[in-house]
Amino acid sequence: MFGFIKEKLSKAYQAVTQKLAALFTEKPIDQEWLGELKRILLAADTGPAITDKIVAHITEKMKSEQLSGEQVHDLLVTYLQSLLPPSATETKPAISLIVGVNGSGKTTFIGKLAHQYTQAGKKVLVVAGDTFRAAATDQLAVWAERTGATIHIGKANQDPSSVVFDGCDLFAKDHFDHLIIDTAGRLQTKTNLMNELAKIKRIIHKRLPEAVIHTWLVLDSMLGQNCIAQARQFHETTELTGLILTKCDGTGKAGFLLNISHELHLPIVYITFGEQFDALAPFDGNKFIEELLKTA
Numbered sequence: 001m002f003g004f005i006k007e008k009l010s011k012a013y014q015a016v017t018q019k020l021a022a023l024f025t026e027k028p029i030d031q032e033w034l035g036e037l038k039r040i041l042l043a044a045d046t047g048p049a050i051t052d053k054i055v056a057h058i059t060e061k062m063k064s065e066q067l068s069g070e071q072v073h074d075l076l077v078t079y080l081q082s083l084l085p086p087s088a089t090e091t092k093p094a095i096s097l098i099v100g101v102n103g104s105g106k107t108t109f110i111g112k113l114a115h116q117y118t119q120a121g122k123k124v125l126v127v128a129g130d131t132f133r134a135a136a137t138d139q140l141a142v143w144a145e146r147t148g149a150t151i152h153i154g155k156a157n158q159d160p161s162s163v164v165f166d167g168c169d170l171f172a173k174d175h176f177d178h179l180i181i182d183t184a185g186r187l188q189t190k191t192n193l194m195n196e197l198a199k200i201k202r203i204i205h206k207r208l209p210e211a212v213i214h215t216w217l218v219l220d221s222m223l224g225q226n227c228i229a230q231a232r233q234f235h236e237t238t239e240l241t242g243l244i245l246t247k248c249d250g251t252g253k254a255g256f257l258l259n260i261s262h263e264l265h266l267p268i269v270y271i272t273f274g275e276q277f278d279a280l281a282p283f284d285g286n287k288f289i290e291e292l293l294k295t296a
Contacts, residue, residue: 016040016255016292017291017292017293019040020037020292023036023037023069024069024070024072025069028066029062029066029068034058037055038051044255045225045255046256046258047225047255049259049263050083050255050258054079054080058076061075073293076293077290077293080289080293081289083258083262084262084267085261085262085265085266085285086267087267087283087284094211094212094214095171095180095181095204095208096113096178096180096214097201097204097213097214097215098180098182098218099197099215099216099234099238100218100234100244101185101186101230102185102186103185104185104219105218105220105246105247106185107136108139108143108246108272108275109246109272110126110140110143110182111143111146111277112277112278112279112280113180113270114143114178114180115146115147115277115278116280117149117178118149122177123150123174123177123178124147124148124149124176124177124180125150125151125152125167125170125171125174125179125180126140126144126149126151126180126181126182127151127152127163127164127167127179127180127182128141128151128152128163129164129167129182130183131155131156131157131159131160131163132184134156147277150174152166152167152170160196160200161196164181164200167181168204172207172208179211181200181204183196190233194233194234194236194237197234197237197238198237201213201238214241214269216241216242216244217242218246219231219244219245219260220246220247221247221248221257222247225256225259228260228263228264231243232264235266242266242267243261243266243269244268244272245257245271246271246273247273248271248273257283258285258288267285268283268285269283270283271283
């Protein structure tokens, strides 16, 4: 599956890897070298906080020994991997509560996730919790039909939490393997949206107390650093457990993936691109860093 990530992040790797590979062959490893490393990382959207940590870590090592480019490379791989949260793991039976603003690719991701589960022989229920946007329900219905998932739809403008309430009962009654819940990307105000998400989560806990809830935020990776502020707002209300990054091949700034995961202390669960069923892959942070810092 990592082949998909390498293919879709080819622009990111090309923009960063080649520069870093060239840097590792330069000698000596001194302050000028560190300055160039810092410029490359910042240009890759790694972010000031992580960049400063990286430079400080290498600088500290340089105090006790003269480092070669190969040693710095290995040091950097290990250190960057230590900064990332552990990769997300699935726990079954699992409930995936999908949150995110309109236009982030949330509905398409749900369709791809449902497809992945049904292809694995699982019984999937999708709940159309975005009752404020008719198009969202229509799109989910199409995805459910195409993937073989069951969809639960409430009435137009029905309280989303009541739709989720009924969906949870259906999930338990008919013994589904996976429950995927769509949520509104926008209400009258940000406060209303966040309160509604918190209410939905309380209902899930009450109706399905034994199930594990994955609260995944879908982010349009084209937004770069703006995603971090957006994610913080959701995290404060819904206690996110992971991030979904869509449209990942549209940016050459590979450091963004590292930056957002570390800043929020949340794993990137999946990355996606396009409309194809299989354009979805689990994200492995360790492999991502190995490829990013590949020297040959």
